[in-house]
Amino acid sequence: MSDGFLRITNLRKHYGEGEAKVEVLRGITTSLARGEICVLLGPSGSGKSTFLNLVGSLEPADGGSIGIGDAELTTLSDREIVEYRRSQLGFVFQFYNLVPDLTIRENIEVCEYLSPNPLPLDDLLNSLGLWEQRSKFPNQVSGGQQQRCAIGRALVKNPSLLLCDVPTGALDYNTSKEILALMERVNREYGCTIVIVTHNDAIKHMAHPILRLRDGLLVEDVANHDVWPAADLEW
Numbered sequence: 001m002s003d004g005f006l007r008i009t010n011l012r013k014h015y016g017e018g019e020a021k022v023e024v025l026r027g028i029t030t031s032l033a034r035g036e037i038c039v040l041l042g043p044s045g046s047g048k049s050t051f052l053n054l055v056g057s058l059e060p061a062d063g064g065s066i067g068i069g070d071a072e073l074t075t076l077s078d079r080e081i082v083e084y085r086r087s088q089l090g091f092v093f094q095f096y097n098l099v100p101d102l103t104i105r106e107n108i109e110v111c112e113y114l115s116p117n118p119l120p121l122d123d124l125l126n127s128l129g130l131w132e133q134r135s136k137f138p139n140q141v142s143g144g145q146q147q148r149c150a151i152g153r154a155l156v157k158n159p160s161l162l163l164c165d166v167p168t169g170a171l172d173y174n175t176s177k178e179i180l181a182l183m184e185r186v187n188r189e190y191g192c193t194i195v196i197v198t199h200n201d202a203i204k205h206m207a208h209p210i211l212r213l214r215d216g217l218l219v220e221d222v223a224n225h226d227v228w229p230a231a232d233l234e235w
Contacts, residue, residue: 004031005193006055006161007067013050014062024050026216027064032209034160037187037194039204041220042213048197051213052163055195056089057081068161086114090154090162090192094169096146098138098153104145105134108152115157119190127189128152128182144175148182155186162186164196168203180206 011028014021024047032038042048054061057073066073068088076084098107105125112118125131128148133141138149147167154162164183168176184206187194196203204210212220 005034005069006032006195007065008055009065009067011051011054011064011066012062013047013054013059024216025054025061028213028216028218029064030211030218030221032193032195034193035187035191036209037183037196037207038209038211039207040195040197040211040213041199041201041204044199046213047216048213049165052165052195052197055161056091056163057085086157087116088160090157090159092147092151092154092162092164092167094166096138096143096150096170098146098149100138103135103137104130104141104149107138107149108156111153112156117158118156119158121156124152124156127185142175143171144178147171147175147179151179151182151186155190155192158190159192162192162194164194166197166199168198168200 008028008030011025012023013025014023016022028047028051040048040051053059055066055068061074064074068084071084071088073081073084099110102110105121108124109121112121122131125134128151130145130148130152133145138146141149147170151167167183168179171179180203183194183196186192196207209223210220211218
């Protein structure tokens, strides 16, 4: 599949050997256009986080190819992979992984230095609703504000692709909706392509397209459907 900003072709990954061998991804092929929000659904153990790790070059694939923009990840050197992660990717995880001894501003600022073309930090703090909390430490703000900081840390590099692994998993219902609405605004304002891994089926209504994995296989790839604002989601 050659079209698209992110191009996945026959992607495969296993862990273990012999009788302990487990095929986690068994030939995934799909593509995403630049600027899309994609939701990746599936039960625990279906291969969602492994898919994200391979696209994020955190571990190598056993087979297949991953293309992003003009680059083909499987052909890049170790040095080029590092540069790809620095310049193209932003990561948001379920657990915020903030540095406790740095302020909210400083936690974001650390990643600003990784990019040759970072976003303006003050503008980003305002967009994320963190201006008033910028001088506080992580343990002085709410879970939702910590996740906003984690999003800011990923976004300040001005990445073309934002990978989010269960970003609302540690948050309550109302805060989760706020974070998803923030993701929508991030997508509109900064134009980055976003992949959100989740167990929550309701979140699919905010995305285009929807991918669903089961037992390492892509069992649903829906590009045309109604998209609802995150604020209207009920789950």
